[in-house]
Amino acid sequence: MLLGVLFVGISNYFAVTAVPYIRLTIDYLKTVKEQGISTEESYHQLLIYGLYMLGYALLSGFFLFLMRQTIIVMSRLIEYDLKNEMYAHYQKLDTAFYKRNNTGDMMNRISEDVGRVRMYIGPAIMYIFNTSFLFMFTITEMISVDIKLTLFVLIPLPLLAVSIYYVSNTINKKSTKVQEQLSGITTHTQEAFSGIRVLKAFGRESKSITDFEKQSNSYKNLTMGLIKVESLFQPFMILLIGLSTLFTIYIGGMQAIEGKITYGNIAEFIVYVNRLTWPIASLGWVTSLIQRAAASQTRINEFLHTTPEIISQTAPTEAIKGDIEFKNVTFVYPDSGIKALSNVSFTLPKGKTLAILGRTGSGKSTLANLICRLYDVDSGEILIDGKNIKNIPIAALRSQIGYAPQEVILFSDTITHNIAFSIDEEIQKEDTIIQAAKDAAIYANIMSFKDQFETIVGERGITLSGGQKQRISIARAIIKQPQIMIFDDCLSAVDTETEEEILSNLKKVMRGKTSLIISHRISTVKNSDNIIVIDKGEIVETGSHQQLIEKQGAYFELHKMQLLEEEVR
Numbered sequence: 001m002l003l004g005v006l007f008v009g010i011s012n013y014f015a016v017t018a019v020p021y022i023r024l025t026i027d028y029l030k031t032v033k034e035q036g037i038s039t040e041e042s043y044h045q046l047l048i049y050g051l052y053m054l055g056y057a058l059l060s061g062f063f064l065f066l067m068r069q070t071i072i073v074m075s076r077l078i079e080y081d082l083k084n085e086m087y088a089h090y091q092k093l094d095t096a097f098y099k100r101n102n103t104g105d106m107m108n109r110i111s112e113d114v115g116r117v118r119m120y121i122g123p124a125i126m127y128i129f130n131t132s133f134l135f136m137f138t139i140t141e142m143i144s145v146d147i148k149l150t151l152f153v154l155i156p157l158p159l160l161a162v163s164i165y166y167v168s169n170t171i172n173k174k175s176t177k178v179q180e181q182l183s184g185i186t187t188h189t190q191e192a193f194s195g196i197r198v199l200k201a202f203g204r205e206s207k208s209i210t211d212f213e214k215q216s217n218s219y220k221n222l223t224m225g226l227i228k229v230e231s232l233f234q235p236f237m238i239l240l241i242g243l244s245t246l247f248t249i250y251i252g253g254m255q256a257i258e259g260k261i262t263y264g265n266i267a268e269f270i271v272y273v274n275r276l277t278w279p280i281a282s283l284g285w286v287t288s289l290i291q292r293a294a295a296s297q298t299r300i301n302e303f304l305h306t307t308p309e310i311i312s313q314t315a316p317t318e319a320i321k322g323d324i325e326f327k328n329v330t331f332v333y334p335d336s337g338i339k340a341l342s343n344v345s346f347t348l349p350k351g352k353t354l355a356i357l358g359r360t361g362s363g364k365s366t367l368a369n370l371i372c373r374l375y376d377v378d379s380g381e382i383l384i385d386g387k388n389i390k391n392i393p394i395a396a397l398r399s400q401i402g403y404a405p406q407e408v409i410l411f412s413d414t415i416t417h418n419i420a421f422s423i424d425e426e427i428q429k430e431d432t433i434i435q436a437a438k439d440a441a442i443y444a445n446i447m448s449f450k451d452q453f454e455t456i457v458g459e460r461g462i463t464l465s466g467g468q469k470q471r472i473s474i475a476r477a478i479i480k481q482p483q484i485m486i487f488d489d490c491l492s493a494v495d496t497e498t499e500e501e502i503l504s505n506l507k508k509v510m511r512g513k514t515s516l517i518i519s520h521r522i523s524t525v526k527n528s529d530n531i532i533v534i535d536k537g538e539i540v541e542t543g544s545h546q547q548l549i550e551k552q553g554a555y556f557e558l559h560k561m562q563l564l565e566e567e568v569r
């Protein structure tokens, strides 16, 4: 930036130095007539003046180039740093933060707000220095010619700056509204496209069209308003410049008649005034840029100063073995106030399989979230290898957990990359990926696709069935061979036969590892070492399949009902 400031100064110095040659030229023309200088000699002299002006203009232009190369480049580099810093910070924040803030807002801060801050550190700073230097050099030159004329021609300029400030403020306000409306349209369109199947199935196309029309219409009206202000802007500027020029000629003319200044001075002044107009007007624009940047920076800081509530220990730890224990765990979701778990206690020894069975909303997924430490418990504690999980570094903990969440998320990438997502690129091996796919009983499906493992899935790729997605998610969880595996209802969309196959494969994979299987289906859980039945966040029964059947309680009832369902099918 310091270099940039230097270049701004040099560039303006040369730009201003060139102007007196206009005066020299015009005054020389007068003397040519008066003193009868020969045509040849006068051509020669004019050429020299012209070359001087060209030379200064070239020099000024060259430093102008360097100025942009330093200051604007600096602002882009800062933008780059700021974006990366924010993205890295986003990654540190906990899930509760993501519940509180919507995606659009987070994306806006990283793109729009950063963009506005960049407008300040780049163009705004550049124009401030540019105007200051130009003003300094030009005013010195002008005053050396005539103070009175200088004062008169400068009168319209502050007026210009203030009005530009108001106009740019109005333009900014209006364009913010336009921007908001545009993102409204984007959201609407995006939802209409991604939900197109529901939309068509319910025959709501015409409603979707009218909704879109409404949104477009309000966007159109807003842009019309913006254009009105924008179209006034330029004529207004030209008018004010014209006024300044008029002043110069009128007052300068009177001074010239009195013999105080020459015709050349008038010409010189017209150039000065025209040169000064835009930089001074830009002060108004720059002020509104700075205000916007300040507001944006405040918003950015709000996020950058948010600290994750879940704090990782930095203490070194031994490798996790996989004993899990819940001691009187109670958990209330901070945003909804829903008590999802109350007083839950159980132990899951290393190498064993525990199943959690319960109806929707009974708190099963919450339990899995707590083991991954996506949230911290309110009371009670979760111990892993006898140690409170709050004392285990989060990275160490999560690297030893293979988690297949209830809601499957696939990235717009190849199947290979989706499965190998949990392991680092350098240690990915083809056979481990294939083995994971086989264990998750998805291998045959993958091989039937045209591009096989290179098939792109996710939003723009081929659409997988719910069960296929779940199996890819399982492959992703088991490929890293973690000590603890959590399968959250991830066989719900898989038919019972495939489920059998996967479960028997998993038995091999899970040998010696601790696993937690969450389901609402008896068939999924019946072979587990231990089964916990939960309801409304509380444990109602525990035992093996056999024990629970003999108990003839809630599990037994559920079993009976699901057997009936099977028969009906």
Ligand SMILES: Nc1ncnc2c1ncn2[C@@H]1O[C@H](COP(=O)(O)OP(=O)(O)O)[C@@H](O)[C@H]1O
Pocket: 099, 333, 335, 336, 337, 338, 339, 340, 358, 359, 360, 361, 362, 363, 364, 365, 366, 367
């Ligand atoms: N992120 C969340 N924020 C607030 N409440 C939640 C959240 N996730 C789940 N809940 C609530 O907690 C309860 C337990 O949910 P969950 O653990 O997902 O049940 P399950 O997995 O057994 O269907 C439900 O009443 C649900 O509405």
Ligand SMILES: [Mg+2]
Pocket: 361, 364, 365, 366, 406, 488, 489
């Ligand atoms: Mg769930």
